[in-house]
Amino acid sequence: MPLKKLSVTAVRNLHPVTISPSPRINLIYGDNGSGKTSLLEAIHILGLARSFRSTRLQPVIQHEHQACTVFAEVALASGLTTSMGITRSKQADYQIRIDGQTIRSTAQLADTLPLQLINPDSFRLLEGAPKQRRQYLDWGVFHVEHQFLITWQRVQKSLKQRNSLLRRGRIERSLLTPWELEFCEASERMDAFRQAYLLKLKPAFESVLGQLIELDDLTLSYFRGWDKDRSLQQVLDSQFERDCQLGHTQAGPQRADLRLRIKGMNAAEVLSRGQQKLVVCALKIAQGHLLKERGRQQDCIFLVDDLPSELDEQHRNALCRLLEALNCQVFITGVEAEQLANSWQTDTSLSMFHVEHGHIVQTDRRLE
Ligand SMILES: Nc1ncnc2c1ncn2[C@@H]1O[C@H](COP(=O)(O)OP(=O)(O)OP(=O)(O)O)[C@@H](O)[C@H]1O
Ligand SMILES: [Mg+2]
Known part of the structure; x- marks a missing residue:
């Protein structure tokens, strides 16, 4: 279920932002501490009402703010679009809306937006x-x-x-x-x-x-x-x-x-x-x-944080081939734009987003 539009407010260091991701491969690049993982975290909160980095949501909500909000337009398999949004406050309560309706169970979020996360902690699964x-x-x-x-x-x-x-x-x-x-x-x-x-x-x-x-x-x-x-x-x-x-x-x-x-x-x-x-x-x-x-x-959305971590070039490329073959939406982060962009086949359409001090700018060009 690809995200057509994503708006994030008060998640970590991210400035309020709305992006229009590609239904396929989205590369998020920028320096350390710029906000790349925070963007994936925002999508994770939308799908599961919680972060993957901390058990409590308080550290995720931007300093000086009382709540964070993530909102998206999601393309359904039927060809229709639905909207979903979540607001979570420091008091740990949350409000979920799907297609204009208030929802009580986070299971419905997960059902609408199946997510898979691969990050440097993934080895812990074993x-x-x-x-x-x-x-x-x-x-x-x-x-x-x-x-x-x-x-x-x-x-x-x-x-x-x-x-x-x-x-x-x-x-x-x-x-x-x-x-x-x-x-x-x-x-x-x-x-x-x-x-x-x-x-x-x-x-x-x-x-x-x-x-x-x-x-x-x-x-x-x-x-x-x-x-x-x-x-x-x-x-x-x-x-x-x-x-x-x-x-x-x-x-x-x-x-x-x-x-x-x-x-x-x-x-x-x-x-x-x-x-x-x-x-x-x-x-x-x-x-x-x-x-x-x-x-x-x-379809599920793959969130791949820090692609190069632990993987050599050959295995990085093999992983990207598999993600391409899956034909689903992927958000993938890394520090170096070239390294991220070079892992894909030349005919794969890539959307690129540069993250700098919490600002996200779509750059959308394949780096040669
Ligand atoms: N609650 C918060 N409010 C404001 N800023 C925060 C909050 N929590 C963390 N930060 C800051 O947000 C920034 C973004 O961190 P993030 O982990 O997203 O960076 P990154 O781009 O993934 O970096 P790296 O390449 O090192 O993984 C960091 O500078 C961090 O100090
Ligand atoms: Mg990171």
């Missing part, structure tokens, strides 16, 4: 906690399976109830039964959605990875969060005493993970930083392909 890989996986499932969100909410609610009963100490097992039934039913369903998605993700990932880097031994597998040979109810029964002692539920989809291994070892412990980044790029581009294949022909 190295970090399982939660990040679950979020990655669930992003994909959410966008292709409409029932996923409601199922996920059922899992969260029943799990919370079960855990709060477990924390009471010695309790009658029967008290847990209604929540357990709900938890198991929703969890098995959620697992089925995740497994179905993974069946498609694996070949897409392997194909993209093969075009980026040779890592034949790398395997991607899914752990659902409990023993694959038993039902969740059987596992909960067998772990009841331990759950009581710990005061929370050990098994379930809240423990699911994606495992990336090389020769039986955790890929994060074997691969170099650059290799890890390429694996993460392949994971994210594969999701971009799956989103496109879905009936609604939806």
Whole structure:
């Protein structure tokens, strides 16, 4: 869903600005501290109501301002245009409007504007906690399976109830039964959605990875969060005493993970930083392909912050070939305009934006 027009007010050092990005490749260049990442952050806030750089929004809102606003006109697959905007204040409340209507749930933002972020921290997807890989996986499932969100909410609610009963100490097992039934039913369903998605993700990932880097031994597998040979109810029964002692539920989809291994070892412990980044790029581009294949022909927007970081020229070019082939809107930043522009094929149309002290100027010319 490409952005046709983007307006940003009071995000970091950016001066109020409206730009008309290309539906394809947008190169954002400028010196350190000029505001390039801030522009990507603004788009991220529009799609997810939060930043990727800080958990709180307060540091993102411009000093001396009480709120920041991001507004966009978005081209829909139907050929129509919709508008979406978000205002977030220092008091942490937000106002979202899509097509003139006030929206309460950020899920609708994410649904309208699927985003994929690749930045210098991306390697953390491999190295970090399982939660990040679950979020990655669930992003994909959410966008292709409409029932996923409601199922996920059922899992969260029943799990919370079960855990709060477990924390009471010695309790009658029967008290847990209604929540357990709900938890198991929703969890098995959620697992089925995740497994179905993974069946498609694996070949897409392997194909993209093969075009980026040779890592034949790398395997991607899914752990659902409990023993694959038993039902969740059987596992909960067998772990009841331990759950009581710990005061929370050990098994379930809240423990699911994606495992990336090389020769039986955790890929994060074997691969170099650059290799890890390429694996993460392949994971994210594969999701971009799956989103496109879905009936609604939806596209996601790729935000690539600091393209050259960790990547040599050959791999940078390979990544750009894949982004070109995906045929979606890309916002990509770097310090050097030439280096950014030279990574693309000569017939790819590029829009270029120079960022200087928070001012953004469209320069739109291919640097020779
Ligand atoms: N809340 C804020 N209000 C005003 N300015 C801010 C705020 N938060 C950060 N800044 C400033 O915004 C500027 C833009 O930072 P940004 O990270 O976008 O730069 P960049 O162009 O991506 O730089 P680099 O090339 O180093 O990655 C920095 O100079 C930073 O000090
Ligand atoms: Mg930056």
